[in-house]
Amino acid sequence: xxxxxxxxxxxxxxxxxxxISGRNAIHALLNLIISLLAVSVIFYLLDAPFIAAxxxxxxxxxxxxLFIFVTMMLNIGTEKKIEKRWLNPRVxxxxxxxxxxxxxDFILIINGLQIPxxxxxxxxxxxxGISLFSTYVLAVEIAGILLMAGVIGAYHLGSQKKKVTHxxxxx
Amino acid sequence: xxxxxxxxxxxxxxxxxxxxxxxxxxxxxxxxEVIYGFSVLAFIVAFASLFFTGSFLPRSIEPLLIVDVYxxxxxxxxxxxxxLVTILSHDYIGTLGGVKEEYFLTLFTSTLGASLxxxxxxxxxxFLGLELxxxxxxxxxxxxxxxxxxxEAGIKYLLLASVSSAFLxxxxxxxxxxxxxxxxxxxxxxxxxxDAIAGFVSVGFSMMMVGIGFKLALVPFxxxxxxxxxxxxxxxxxxxxxxxxxxxxxxxxxxxFDIRGYDSRFFFVVISALAILSMxxxxxxxxxxxxxxxxxxxxxxxxxxxxxxxxxxGTDKGIQAAVFYLISYFVTTIGAFGVITLLSISREETxxxxxxxxxxxxxxxxxxxxxxxxxxLAGIPFTAGFIAKFYLILEGMKAxxxxxxxxxxxxxxxxxxxxxxxxxxxxxxxxxxxxxAISLNGNMALVLITxxxxxLGIYPGxxxxxxxxxxxx
Numbered sequence: 001x002x003x004x005x006x007x008x009x010x011x012x013x014x015x016x017x018x019x020i021s022g023r024n025a026i027h028a029l030l031n032l033i034i035s036l037l038a039v040s041v042i043f044y045l046l047d048a049p050f051i052a053a054x055x056x057x058x059x060x061x062x063x064x065x066l067f068i069f070v071t072m073m074l075n076i077g078t079e080k081k082i083e084k085r086w087l088n089p090r091v092x093x094x095x096x097x098x099x100x101x102x103x104x105d106f107i108l109i110i111n112g113l114q115i116p117x118x119x120x121x122x123x124x125x126x127x128x129g130i131s132l133f134s135t136y137v138l139a140v141e142i143a144g145i146l147l148m149a150g151v152i153g154a155y156h157l158g159s160q161k162k163k164v165t166h167x168x169x170x171x
Numbered sequence: 172x173x174x175x176x177x178x179x180x181x182x183x184x185x186x187x188x189x190x191x192x193x194x195x196x197x198x199x200x201x202x203x204e205v206i207y208g209f210s211v212l213a214f215i216v217a218f219a220s221l222f223f224t225g226s227f228l229p230r231s232i233e234p235l236l237i238v239d240v241y242x243x244x245x246x247x248x249x250x251x252x253x254x255l256v257t258i259l260s261h262d263y264i265g266t267l268g269g270v271k272e273e274y275f276l277t278l279f280t281s282t283l284g285a286s287l288x289x290x291x292x293x294x295x296x297x298f299l300g301l302e303l304x305x306x307x308x309x310x311x312x313x314x315x316x317x318x319x320x321x322x323e324a325g326i327k328y329l330l331l332a333s334v335s336s337a338f339l340x341x342x343x344x345x346x347x348x349x350x351x352x353x354x355x356x357x358x359x360x361x362x363x364x365x366d367a368i369a370g371f372v373s374v375g376f377s378m379m380m381v382g383i384g385f386k387l388a389l390v391p392f393x394x395x396x397x398x399x400x401x402x403x404x405x406x407x408x409x410x411x412x413x414x415x416x417x418x419x420x421x422x423x424x425x426x427x428f429d430i431r432g433y434d435s436r437f438f439f440v441v442i443s444a445l446a447i448l449s450m451x452x453x454x455x456x457x458x459x460x461x462x463x464x465x466x467x468x469x470x471x472x473x474x475x476x477x478x479x480x481x482x483x484x485g486t487d488k489g490i491q492a493a494v495f496y497l498i499s500y501f502v503t504t505i506g507a508f509g510v511i512t513l514l515s516i517s518r519e520e521t522x523x524x525x526x527x528x529x530x531x532x533x534x535x536x537x538x539x540x541x542x543x544x545x546x547x548l549a550g551i552p553f554t555a556g557f558i559a560k561f562y563l564i565l566e567g568m569k570a571x572x573x574x575x576x577x578x579x580x581x582x583x584x585x586x587x588x589x590x591x592x593x594x595x596x597x598x599x600x601x602x603x604x605x606x607x608a609i610s611l612n613g614n615m616a617l618v619l620i621t622x623x624x625x626x627l628g629i630y631p632g633x634x635x636x637x638x639x640x641x642x643x644x
Contacts, residue, residue: 149280153310
């Protein structure tokens with residue numbers, strides 16, 4: 001059982017180190033996604049499938065993909081050259097291997113190898129929802145205001161007088 | 172949640188509602204004066220609601236908030252300071268081009284964050300309040316998009332504050348691992364049984380101290396302070412120096428006294444070291460500054476060092492002295508930054524000490540307020556700063572913190588040098604460098620601040636009476 005944990009943890013460590021030491025932004029982001037996926041497998045092993053799913057959906061899914069899109073869109077240079085650089089195996093080979101290992105790890109975990117009995121009873125989504133909207137409803141409201149502040153800031157700092165047209169939108 | 176709970180949260184509700192209403196107003200009519208007037212009104216209403224709230228206290232809204240007289244006092248200080256900053260910002264922000272009404276919206280969200288810190292009784296509110304405060308401050312610091320220094324300061328603050336928040340959050344998680352609760356009271360009752368803080372929990376506390384130390388700009392987490400103070404618009408610097416630090420101090424005092432940190436050797440050593448380093452390095456680095464905003468930044472580092480001494484007293488009297496110190500520090504700092512704000516135009520700030528040469532002969536009134544603020548920061552008698560320092564030293568001596576008090580007195584003498592340098596610069600002859608005229612609005616704020624500094628300095632008894640009667644944990 002421990003073996004699966006150590007494998008996922010090792011993948012998380014390796015990919016995180018590569019994410020912060022990588023010079024290429026796309027490189028780093030791909031590695032970061034792997035790191036987040038590995039953390040989510042660890043959550044699953046700890047018998048917290050809801051958090052694991054959130055980790056994948058929110059971090060690896062939404063935020064990181066957004067990052068990659070923005071980085072790709074902002075890249076300056078002729079498109080052909082960039083495409084060639086992205087298709088270079090050096091960019092994706094290590095993250096792919098790590099992701100494949102993670103997948104094998106995950107399949108082995110869900111395939112019959114039983115998970116150790118959790119200390120407390122498993123927290124299900126319903127309980128999370130109920131406690132968010134009863135005990136912690138104030139915190140949820142404050143989080144809403146926090147997001148509002150972020151939106152106001154993005155609006156203010158993003159609205160420039162200087163017109164900058166994206167290269168795709170020119171002409 | 173009962174209706175009494177809602178009543179006790181009245182100030183918070185007013186501050187939270189204001190930006191929402193303002194956004195609706197903006198969508199109908201985008202007018203700077205209307206939004207400004209509304210913000211001033213909303214802050215006054217929030218302040219007035221404190222008196223209404225008083226009859227419902229103390230009340231703890233399980234498990235997140237604790238609204239007691241102590242937090243009410245801090246709410247009052249925070250709201251009053253935010254109101255003063257709003258009034259001082261009017262002319263400065265008004266001269267900016269483009270859309271600028273968002274300034275007041277963010278001022279409200281950051282004040283809400285600060286207020287939440289004052290009532291926090293749970294790590295969740297602690298963290299959310301701090302993040303709300305920080306996110307709003309990123310926007311305020313970088314508000315002048317067209318100015319390079321402003322954007323630089325914003326980016327610096329964003330990166331460093333995020334890292335420090337991560338430290339804080341990790342620390343909270345470790346404490347949760349060790350104790351299984353995130354309520355201050357719960358953590359405290361679990362720690363009471365054991366004498367030594369060990370394992371996860373001690374690492375957690377250390378990491379939390381990093382996050383808090385960053386927000387209070389204690390040495391060695393102070394690197395961001397001078398650059399951010401210099402780059403941010405002057406009223407925002409005033410806001411960071413007062414509201415943001417005061418709110419973090421409020422939650423630090425509550426948490427520290429809840430867990431009885433002053434009894435622990437570990438905390439005693441850590442807090443003493445932070446205090447001594449902050450005092451010395453803050454004051455020594457201020458000596459040679461040519462920029463008055465940087466000078467005030469280093470001065471604020473040193474002042475937070477002085478305040479830490481009171482944490483170690485571990486008595487209600489210590490808290491009362493801390494509250495008095497914070498009030499006098501707030502009035503004084505807002506006074507100093509207020510003069511800078513009013514004498515600056517948003518594109519070109521009057522921030523070099525040389526710019527103030529001859530100010531006494533050309534603008535005696537502004538020079539008088541700045542002189543008073545500097546004297547108060549230095550701790551000269553008949554100003555608020557003197558009484559505050561006196562009170563602080565008195566309580567420190569009673570608690571037997573001789574080493575810290577001696578270091579503090581040495582540093583007060585070092586501080587005198589650079590505060591007086593600003594004053595002498597104002598009295599040396601020079602010509603009017605085309606500084607803007609101060610509006611009625613600004614003059615009113617300056618009169619309030621001057622009265623505050625003088626009244627607290629000459630006749631502080633009534634305030635000390637109120638504080639000693641009401642404030643305790």
